[in-house]
Amino acid sequence: MHSPSSFRAVCLLVAPLVLGGCTAMRSSTDSLFGLITPYRVEVVQGNVVTQEMAAAVKPGMTRAQVRDVLGSPLLADIFHADRWDYVFTIRRQGTAYQQRRVTVLFDGDTMKSFEADELPSEREFVASIDTKSTKGAKLPTLALNDEQLKALPVPAKGSVAESASAPQGPARDYPPLEPVQ
Template sequence: MYRQLATACLLVSLAACSSLEFPGVYRLPIDQGNIITQEMVDQLKIGMTRSQVEYVMGTPLVRDTFNPDRWDYVYTLDDRNNDKKERHQLTVKFVDGKLAEFTTDIKPSAETAPAEPVSSDTE
């Protein structure tokens, strides 16, 4: 009897360490950081104040302690049900308290694109 109980405990322990997934089990998508949408990027304009940028984008995820004129917004989504991973990043730089430049992987819409050049990295 002791041997059967020990074998059962061993099998349960090994099953707990297994990377196998049970079919039909829903896993919650994990999103972290600041959500960055096309509409938010379209609202950013060169010359906006820090408070205006914070109103549009929210509190930045990273405020560089060595460069207070740079804010970084990062958003990641890990949807394990669809094997979908999404990542967006936006960096804003200020000069004299005004938005001077922003870099993002989301391009501004053509109708709202600023007259001045804006860095835009595509993934």
């Protein structure tokens, strides 16, 4: 039989090794034995600013015009009243982490300058967050071909004009809003 003190000594030596192995496995693969992947919450913060939006903003615009194009800034500091910061971050499972910064500087009420990281076009941004692989998939057609058009039933003549002019639904008689004297 083993003594309780030797059993404790073995447990104390093995426990750090087991726990250290779990930490190393978690940080390297983000899954448990490659079978179970934990759910990650999608985190989207800030305003998306694209190349098209940046092209629409010009020096000399008012604060209201800049807000109409870019939206409200994420950071508008009272200590730096002539600076608006637009920060955008997104963490989405299956896509790369994205972070962009845009700074708009004002002189009074007019825009003085626009500074930004490299901005994607709208199409590039949508493609970067699309987790469904539609590449190579056959997309449905949105128009009918000649055979499908011929297979449609022919509407009765005059029925459209008659139904548009005739009242639909039951006739209602509402009481007067004010009492009749």
